[in-house]
Amino acid sequence: MNVSVGVCAYNEAKNIGRSIGSVLTQELSVANLLEVIVISSGSTDGTDDIVRDIASKDGRVRLVRQEKREGKNSAVNEFMREAKGDVLVLVNADNIVGKGSLNALVAPFTDEKVGVAGGRPMPVNSRNSIVGFAVFMLWDMHHRLSLIYPKVGEMMAFRNMHVQIPTGMQSDEDLIRMDLERKGLRSVYVPEATVINKGPETVHDFMKQRTRVNIGERYMKKWYDFDIPTWDKSYLLGAVQGFIRDNWRDAWKMAIAIGLEGFARIYASIHARLDRGDKPVWNVVETTKQVEK
Numbered sequence: 156m157n158v159s160v161g162v163c164a165y166n167e168a169k170n171i172g173r174s175i176g177s178v179l180t181q182e183l184s185v186a187n188l189l190e191v192i193v194i195s196s197g198s199t200d201g202t203d204d205i206v207r208d209i210a211s212k213d214g215r216v217r218l219v220r221q222e223k224r225e226g227k228n229s230a231v232n233e234f235m236r237e238a239k240g241d242v243l244v245l246v247n248a249d250n251i252v253g254k255g256s257l258n259a260l261v262a263p264f265t266d267e268k269v270g271v272a273g274g275r276p277m278p279v280n281s282r283n284s285i286v287g288f289a290v291f292m293l294w295d296m297h298h299r300l301s302l303i304y305p306k307v308g309e310m311m312a313f314r315n316m317h318v319q320i321p322t323g324m325q326s327d328e329d330l331i332r333m334d335l336e337r338k339g340l341r342s343v344y345v346p347e348a349t350v351i352n353k354g355p356e357t358v359h360d361f362m363k364q365r366t367r368v369n370i371g372e373r374y375m376k377k378w379y380d381f382d383i384p385t386w387d388k389s390y391l392l393g394a395v396q397g398f399i400r401d402n403w404r405d406a407w408k409m410a411i412a413i414g415l416e417g418f419a420r421i422y423a424s425i426h427a428r429l430d431r432g433d434k435p436v437w438n439v440v441e442t443t444k445q446v447e448k
Contacts, residue, residue, distance in 0.1 A: 226435030270340025290354030
C-alpha cells in the first residue's frame with residue numbers, strides 16, 4: 156500500500172518545514188510513504204523556497220504551486236489530481252504529526268471496506284485562559300464524539316478514488332467523506348493517530364474560526380443533505396456528559412465555552428437559512444499559526 160501525503164499551504168514559512176519534517180520522520184510498517192506533495196496557493200513569504208530546499212534533499216517531497224489563492228478545496232483537488240498513492244493523507248501545514256501516527260492512521264485501510272480514517276487533534280493551547288479552555292473543550296469533545304461516531308478533521312486519510320470536490324465552498328474533509336460513504340465505504344476514528352495543532356488565542360479569532368466552520372457544516376446539510384456528527388444531539392449529549400463529569404471544576408469556563416460555540420452555531424444557522432453563501436477563501440486566523448511542540 157503506497158501513501159501520498161498532501162500539505163496545503165498559504166504563507167506558512169514559519170511552520171512548513173516542521174510540518175513536512177514530522178511526516179518524513181514517520182516509520183511505517185503497514186505501508187510505504189510514496190510522496191509528500193505540498194500545494195502552495197499563492198504563497199509570497201518564502202514557503203515555496205523552504206519546500207524546494209527540503210525537496211532537494213528528499214526526493215519524496217514535491218512542490219506544486221498555484222499562482223493565486225483559490226481556497227483549500229481547490230488545493231485539495233490539485234493534490235488529489237497529482238497523488239499516485241493508494242491512500243491519500245491530508246495534513247495541515249501548521250500542524251505536527253505525532254510519532255507513529257501516520258502508520259496508525261493508514262493501518263485501517265487493510266480492510267477494503269474502510270474509505271476514510273480520521274486522527275485525533277491535540278491542541279497546545281493552555282486551558283488556563285477562557286479561550287484556551289474553549290479550544291481544549293472543542294477538541295476533547297471532538298475526541299469523545301468520534302469514539303461514538305467517527306468525525307474527521309485536522310488530519311485525515313482516505314482511499315484514492317479520484318474524488319474531486321466543489322470549490323465554491325469549504326468543508327473539504329466532509330465533502331470527501333460524504334463521497335466515499337455514498338460509495339458504500341465506511342469511516343473510522345483512530346485516536347492513536349495524533350496531530351498537534353494550535354487553536355485561536357483570542358475570543359475574536361475563536362469566533363471567526365468557529366463561525367466559518369459552522370457555516371460550512373450548515374451548507375453541507377443545506378446543499379447535500381449530509382449530516383455532520385457534531386450537529387447530532389444524541390451524539391453530543393453523550394460527549395457532553397463525559398466532559399462535564401471529568402471537568403466539573405472548570406464549570407464557569409465550560410459555560411462560557413458553550414455560550415461561544417452556541418452563538419457561532421446560531422449565527423451560522425441564520426446565515427445559511429438566509430442563504431448568504433459559503434466562501435472558498437476565508438481570512439487567515441493568525442493566532443493559530445504559531446504551533447509550539
